[in-house]
Amino acid sequence: MSNAEPIRPEEGDALGLGEAFVREVEEALAAQDSERVNAVVENLHPADAADLLEALGADERRLLLEMVGTNLEPETLTYLDAGLREPVAAALGPGKVARILELLESDDALAFFEDLDEELRAQILARVPVTIRRLLQEGLTYPEDSAGRLMQREMVVVPSIWTVGETIDYMRAHRKEMPTDFYDLYVVDPRYRPIGKLPLSRVMRHTRPVRILTLMDEDIQSVPVTMDQEEVAWLFKRYSLLSAPVVDDAGRLVGVITVDDVLEVVEEEAEDDLLKLGGVGEADIGEGAMATAKRRIRWLVVTLFNTIVASLVISRFEGTIEEIVALAILMPIVAAMGGNAGMQVVTVTVRALATRALTSRNTMRVVGKEVLVGLTNGLVFATIMGTIAGLWFGRVDLALVLATAMIFNMAWAGLAGTLIPLSLERFGFDPAVAAGPFLTTTTDVLGFFIFLGLATTFLL
């Protein structure tokens, strides 16, 4: 322990680093107090160290990495935001990165390595031992976001003909090559295809002559190495898996995915839908203003196009609005109620598709139900708003036109809110990205058209 120990995340801030703590580190960096900086980083959990690197400016980050050097906990790299991996690796230099990757588990090493650029990758590959080089190169041959990228290669594999005694002897004899910590043993047939798994605790509690074959769980879910990570996450959730063997084309065991690898995928997946439905491609909180503005333009262009189409519809009824200005006052209500009711349906439908709660088995029932929900709430709000409009403008005919338009538009919202995401999915598009704008275009256009059309016919 050095005298630098006092710099620590404050008590109340146990969950995340406090502002004061970051400022203290910045001061130590400014003072070139290497001993103090090293003592701080040494006392941090790797997740917190990564957080610290993210909180610092680019120059301070470089300075800190220089001062800490190889004292940096290897796991720190695995906790770094994707956007920071490249600059941190560049600051460390290929030699140090190579040494760190050697110390990481294969899945963590690959996850970091895959985010670097070509040149840096080549420099690092030239500096790692040949076994790790082969693992990294092979890992990159699997599609992005596939099981091959998620899996780890470290595992304990035993042939199905062994006994508990042979297994224990094998583990004792090879303790040096074993993963640091492991939980399940995988049992393979003579062609190295996984046929079962066995928690280590079960090996411990049985006597030496018991055959592995009689102890293992046969109910395993093999995952093809090319399976998309979303599908993998779905399997883990559906069958409450703790781990799953990954197999190549020939069905041979090549790696293992554990539930902790899937945790991040599950979160990403739900978050992805949320951000897309909100018109944002990615969580961009740490990004610069110009990059964010550019990223968000796409959705706003769609919105602009949508509202221009709606404006064109309105302009067709210019004469009617000139006669009855109340229409201009009320028409946003028809469009907004349809749009919001429809977005409720789109949200539920997109999520149900993602979690596979919506399948061929219940599609028709769900569509029918949503139309009924739209009609019901359409009736409710048409009654409320019709009454208000009737009292406000003293015209029963205007109230009836408004009510009719609202009912139609909200029932349509139920139909379009389900059919649009379903059709997008059917034709291979991502319903979370496109369903919202499609929907609001239809509810705006239909809302204005029905309301102003009925008004032109019955109120002039």
Added chain:
Amino acid sequence: MSNAEPIRPEEGDALGLGEAFVREVEEALAAQDSERVNAVVENLHPADAADLLEALGADERRLLLEMVGTNLEPETLTYLDAGLREPVAAALGPGKVARILELLESDDALAFFEDLDEELRAQILARVPVTIRRLLQEGLTYPEDSAGRLMQREMVVVPSIWTVGETIDYMRAHRKEMPTDFYDLYVVDPRYRPIGKLPLSRVMRHTRPVRILTLMDEDIQSVPVTMDQEEVAWLFKRYSLLSAPVVDDAGRLVGVITVDDVLEVVEEEAEDDLLKLGGVGEADIGEGAMATAKRRIRWLVVTLFNTIVASLVISRFEGTIEEIVALAILMPIVAAMGGNAGMQVVTVTVRALATRALTSRNTMRVVGKEVLVGLTNGLVFATIMGTIAGLWFGRVDLALVLATAMIFNMAWAGLAGTLIPLSLERFGFDPAVAAGPFLTTTTDVLGFFIFLGLATTFLL
């Protein structure tokens, strides 16, 4: 194997049950073919059996449960949707449920039990062994969605003074009382406070005289039994935990939470925000139309209120619109662009609050950035739309008024889109529920007010 084996989920439908499969089961049920039904259910993974129960009608479900009886895999109950637990438990009867709960792990038993109604709970409690009764009763004393409800009580605990040899002897001697499968041993001090954990594999690879104290991981994250499950999930994600000890007020070890228990919480959490931002309280795909319509009304009432306020603003400018109908045509564009830009900001902010990417450390920077993003995109779209409107209506002054209103409203969207969720969070409200409607009310009202106000001042 009976002759009933052919009924299985189809190949292509390996992920989930197919319609044809469900229909075949329904036919077997209608034909009272108990042998066939039993053979089918026996061959299903518990997750698929639960899916089957969910796919059947209420009468068929009851019939199937009657036929299958105690042949039902206990784990089937843990995979059931929350809404189906009560009816399934009622159909099985308290005696059978009691027997099934005995066979489940304590966390799974409690998760099922807590969803039942008072009366059924009492009947079941009267029928389970006293140890399980005490566990269930105690479990219910912890707050809903707390660590106490998530944790399991089955664990292997060793005192810190033991050696590897003593630990192995203890496990051998008590193999009957051990959990079926376990992965980590927990090390406690004399007051039963957790001070470390030890993967079983590490015990295996060391010789008998090695002291536990020297092998264990001291870097453990204890979780108070009353901690909210969202907080627990955050800890697991942040520190990539595989398991964590749960402690009572006195810091004594009372249970263990493992990463697989957290998987569902992580998903629920992100999904929760998504559904709330979409104006829906819960995933309601399986619910009846009337229940859904009722549930969704709340958000629509807020929308209605919001649009009525906007209409009141418009009505103040009735005279202006009568003079220049083009205003009625263009005003939805100002409101929609502000609303959509603002919802992008709300989405990012709500998610950043949930994942703690937004903290006191970067609040000011993020707010400033979002205003800048709004201004930038406001300028872009004001230029585009101003040009279009100028050409469309042949009035430069109208184009300038429109452009000015758009810039103001989109910059406001950046400010309100961050400050509204931040303030809601600060005052203890859920930003995901309320931020959207608040925001669109302000962008509608401000959009219409600035646009029509400027028009009244400069265009009449």
